[in-house]
Amino acid sequence: MCSYCKACKPWGDKKDSEEYLEWFDTHKDTGSANHQGSAGKMEVDDIREIFKRSVPSYGVKYLNYIGDGGSRTYKGVVDASPYSPSVEISKKECVEHIQKGMGTRLHACKKKIKGLGGRGKLTGKLIDELTIYYGLAIRRNSDSVEKMKDTIWATFFHKPSTDEQPKHDKCPPGQESWCLWQGVKVTENLKNYNHRTPLHSDVVDAICPIYESLTEKKLLQRCVGGFTQNLNESLNSVIWQIALKVHHSGAAIVK
Structure with a gap:
């Protein structure tokens, strides 16, 4: 769709001339302007x-x-x-945009709350990890809202877990689990397991509302099926290689 026709542009102030009217009579059905x-x-x-x-x-x-x-x-x-x-x-x-939204919200939270960033807190690397985990939780459980929600919260509680307070109830059980604690639990050797440095409590309190917002039932219900716009964007990228976005192209060029 185009809001103006490049072929009409050179006529400029000549639109009242007989020459223009004669030309336009043959052009009006082929002009590219089709939107107002x-x-x-x-x-x-x-x-x-x-x-x-x-x-x-x-x-x-x-x-x-x-x-x-x-x-x-x-x-x-x-x-x-x-x-x-x-x-x-x-x-x-x-799903791609929903995942991106998690990263955007976490970066905004870090910027808004003073002292939330820095070593052992909400670093850029941690934000990337949490964002990826959030997206994977949706994709791998795209058939169920409840499974999505449980898996997302599993990634949240996993990070602040300690030896004294393990919070792995929502983590998938078994040796094949991405949760090392659950894998060791199967071997009944948890007494020799040591948690890594847990996520700082200030970070947990700050990002919890973000997780509550991005696990709302209405939002996750719209994620059922795990749809993305990747196919559309792939087609768009092919078109943009021919009709560059930095230069205007009329409908005829794009077609």
Whole structure:
């Protein structure tokens, strides 16, 4: 979709001339300008068209909308009601964006609370680890909200565990577990197991609300299925190699 036509641009102030009118008569059906309004509205209009053409063009109905957190585009699809009122279109979250959200929240928390960073606290390396663990917990348990939630909290409680207060109840049991404590437990040799330096209590208190927010049932319910936008982004990257984003290209060039 384009908001203006590059072929029309050279005419500038000549739009009232007979020459322009004669040219435009042959051009009006082939011009690339097919959108009026803001760039944000363009995305909404575009996704509506994609849903509306699914039945006449392909004989299918799209029941899931995979988004990246924003609700405006999804609302546009629902309001357009491309199918019968009885057909519900569900909003699904892109797991990649949800995982990224954990990292963003943790970095913001570190920046906001003075003294939270530094050795033995909320370092950049630890933020990366917690973010990856959060994403893996969703992907590996994408069939169940409860499994997702339990596994996410398992990664949270695992870090501050000590020899005196092990908090591994939610960690997966068995020798194949990613939790070393659970692996040693099977061998009944826990008396010789020593925990690493636990996560500082200040960090635990600071990030707990983030985990509570990012394990809400409504959010995790939208993660069921483990959907991502990777296929779309892969197609986009191919297009952008030909029609570079740093240069404007009309619809004809992109096609």
